[in-house]
Amino acid sequence: MEKKKIVIGVIGADVHAVGNKILYHAFTEAGFDVINLGVMVSQEEYINAAIESNADAIVVSSLYGHGELDCRGLREKCDESGLRGILLYVGGNIVVGKQPFEEVEKRFKAMGFDRVFGPGTPPETTIAALKEDLGITD
């Protein structure tokens, strides 16, 4: 079977590079074709990379707290750019401070993310979710 393609990166003015490097490593090991945009990625960069590579999913990281401001409108822009229905994940420390996860999840789902993950989610969890959503069976 062809490898599934995913675009990853850390959104906004965020420079937290460690998790991104590890996710790249983990997703690649898990058999995905990974386009890693690194840190400080703008919404346009995700979209362009996804269009260019014909990606199956965009996995957005945000660690530094501005996630809520940075992520707004990404789903709408995807829709406008012909990426209607593309799988959108977000994870990391996506809001400022320690907030009840259910509320945070609700807000990001309302923004159009398919799945929302809390602080310190291990790569295995994300990989399992991707496999499920992209219909990969081991």
Place this chain on the structure above:
Amino acid sequence: MEKKKIVIGVIGADVHAVGNKILYHAFTEAGFDVINLGVMVSQEEYINAAIESNADAIVVSSLYGHGELDCRGLREKCDESGLRGILLYVGGNIVVGKQPFEEVEKRFKAMGFDRVFGPGTPPETTIAALKEDLGITD
């Protein structure tokens, strides 16, 4: 002026001796005549010592958590023994666990204690209270 007499001790099956030794030292330094009964003092021992010495106050310590059981009825026994109105203080870790102090205070006041003190009350606070209640002016 004659020195005021106070009876001190640690009630019940309680063996916490450190605070008692220090209180003895501090009260004596502060000019009181102190009858120290040490640890493991029964209600009867306090009362007998107070009668014998014609004391002005009984200062009960309880650290180990059984204070509530140990202190019950002390006021009534004082009344019966002719110590009606004697000043009764209690302090230390007088209940089991970390409980809101206002509630604890209320319970012990209802038992007839004139003043109730929370964990780690410094000797200076107790001395100031005693001086006020016994009408001592420096």
Place this chain on the structure above:
Amino acid sequence: MDLRNRKIDKDVFMASRAEVLSQWPTGKRVDLEEAVAFHKSLPEHKIFSSKLIQAKKAKKTLIQPRAGVPLLQDHIKLLTYLQDQGEADLLPTTIDSYTRQNRYQEAQIGIEESIRQSKSMLNGFPAVNHGVDACRSIIDSLNVPVQVRHGTPDARLLAEICCAGGFTSFEGGGISYNIPYAKNVSLEVTIRDWQYVDRLAGLYEEMGVSINREPFGPLTGTLVPPCISHAVAIIESLLAAEQGVKNISVGYGQCGNLIQDVAAIRSLEELTEEYLKKYGYDDVVVTTVLHQWMGGFPQDEAKAFGVISWGSVAGALAQATKIIVKTPHEAMGIPTMEANAEGLRCTKQVISMLADQPLNNAQVAAEMEIIKAETKCILDKCFELGEGDIAVGTVAAFQTGVLDIPFAPSRYNAGKLLPARDNEGAIRILTPGNVPLSKELLDFNTAKIQERARQEKRAASFQMVIDDVYAIGKGRLVGRP
């Protein structure tokens, strides 16, 4: 009464058992053979001695909380929580203070009041009142070894019920559960009563069931110089070994100066092994226990975490076999189960981070020499006073103040020794009373405290001792003016 450090004759022991077991109705249920069978049915991971031996070999540090509430189901819930959410390697059952004083009637009232008020009215688990089967249901419900921790001068009935109840470790000793925990009980009596407990443990041992025994190391928990607590721990080890105990954990309460604490744990293990060998007990396994700071705690929980961590550091760097863990509620009262688990997890984090970096250096070695020399001065004198019999010598040593525990409530303790911290925070001897240190060692102690006095521009006095008692609670180690 003719006290001697001699193994109690089995017939004599059996005769006194009958009386002990009749002290409270639950005693009737105790049946040695049947109890041994219960113990033999336990899997290895529930056996204290085994887990300690493994840890000692692997140089691993285990963690154990204190915990006990009056009602059985609550108690099991509490311990289960500490096992699962606190990551405890070993569990306790802390006994309430009425039981410790053999006041079973009052303990009964405490149980009933606790039920009525739906709130704990006792500061521990009254094991005697609950009896053998209740104890076994504790053991059955958990996956790690459970120890009885208390502070009972006469613990004969408690030991009978708890050993029959399947506990595999029993804390205490004739000195360490008397002098800090009683006012009016003579040492002859408690040493004898604890010979009974040790003989009981020895009997289980003979029948193939190892019961770990642990003298209570920290004593009053308040500025006890290591040589004092070491002397007591070693004496109680010798007394226990004579009765047939084969698995002993010697304890020490953190003093707060890192070098002294590491040196204390190391020297405690070496010295105990040395004395046991010297007196012919060749097959006793000795492990060590570091108690996180046992004196007054800061009320603020964040600061309490700092104190808890510092104890964990000492235990880990010394590679103690286990650490007894405090909680962020320490200064306030018996902890909630959540607070208790927090203390454990904090400790676990620290000891895991430090597991690979034991502290070995010249300062530690030098301090070990001091502690050993001081302890030997005391122990040699005890043996001398007893004309070779350490049980007799111990009684005489307390009478004469050769053994003297600071801040103890017991009238059988001289209370003449005064401790104080030196300029680095190590606990030294300010006034020795009759504790027989050599002139050299006394001079060393005096010089150390003088160094501090000069630094603080005041004379060493009782005020310094008081300041030291309060210091950690107020956020310092040395009680500077």
Place this chain on the structure above:
Amino acid sequence: MDLRNRKIDKDVFMASRAEVLSQWPTGKRVDLEEAVAFHKSLPEHKIFSSKLIQAKKAKKTLIQPRAGVPLLQDHIKLLTYLQDQGEADLLPTTIDSYTRQNRYQEAQIGIEESIRQSKSMLNGFPAVNHGVDACRSIIDSLNVPVQVRHGTPDARLLAEICCAGGFTSFEGGGISYNIPYAKNVSLEVTIRDWQYVDRLAGLYEEMGVSINREPFGPLTGTLVPPCISHAVAIIESLLAAEQGVKNISVGYGQCGNLIQDVAAIRSLEELTEEYLKKYGYDDVVVTTVLHQWMGGFPQDEAKAFGVISWGSVAGALAQATKIIVKTPHEAMGIPTMEANAEGLRCTKQVISMLADQPLNNAQVAAEMEIIKAETKCILDKCFELGEGDIAVGTVAAFQTGVLDIPFAPSRYNAGKLLPARDNEGAIRILTPGNVPLSKELLDFNTAKIQERARQEKRAASFQMVIDDVYAIGKGRLVGRP
């Protein structure tokens, strides 16, 4: 552009100021003379340099949190709380990430959204948007010195506004606020921009106002070997001194092995002083900063307290001049003010208990020698590459991977060096890339990691590095399989 480590000519500097101050409307308000007058009106206890010098003399360790929220009144409330309830000796003003990227327009939206939603939508205080007078009201409201902490590659306007705003310390440097904090910004540019900041600080210094400068020690906070962060700290100190800075704090992020951490802080101070003297800067006061563990934290708060305490231990035993404190919320998000104060109080308790017992021993001395030798290998090569000019040499060193910071996001960083912990948890170099350690030192590093590999029965590989990245978050120091 012709980069050199040469003091910027005053006229040249003044000419570029005009442009800097026009980058955002609040720049207009900056007036050097008037700002100097404001600084001179400050009492000594509000001045960073003075407090650091006193602490260094007294061998006292100060504590400082990180903290910043978008709205002025909230920010003042936060800092007041940390001062009063957190017992902070020094305070910060942490700047938000948009400001750090000079995206003042987005910062403005963040301020407005924060007002509208009554909740902080920015991860720090946008000082440029708020302007000089808002900054001064921060200084006026507090009783301890306040520093600006950020992560801004081009911090010229921020520095102008904050210095004029009365802050007496400014963190950052041309390397340490570029490589870990940016992706696409060239070192030539950031070094030059930070020469501007240092020149500004030097100008204040000439006018009698001392501004403390602090290179950001921990870099990516993730397994950075001490020699790497030391080399960067020393280079930035030399660059700052050349521009007239007289009070420098060099920092280091705790690695977790006690011996290495103590040795790192001590050697950092000694080496920085040595290099400053060697290059003719004789009147610079150097103090040290220990950052509590800067990598991933455990989510559990009790465990986080353990990590916080262990950092405090390292800082206290090393006698660092100050400790930058983490909070129990670290793994989760920007802390509440309560959690922030808890981290501080926990730290205060530990450092106070340890104040009197610095760690000095042969192991520390040996580790200091290693760190110094490694750092010198790197620095010597930098000077060589720059033909004696450290600014030029630094740019070349990054190009060639002679300086290489693990896990950095910048494309100007080679990213070939791989660090890993040794068997005691010290951070060593697994793959040096082009970092020019002598053969002897490389062999030492390799042998240390091999020792661990043998212990773990696996080859040293990238998996080991990953395991080490997660280790402390999972409750260990060394990421064992």
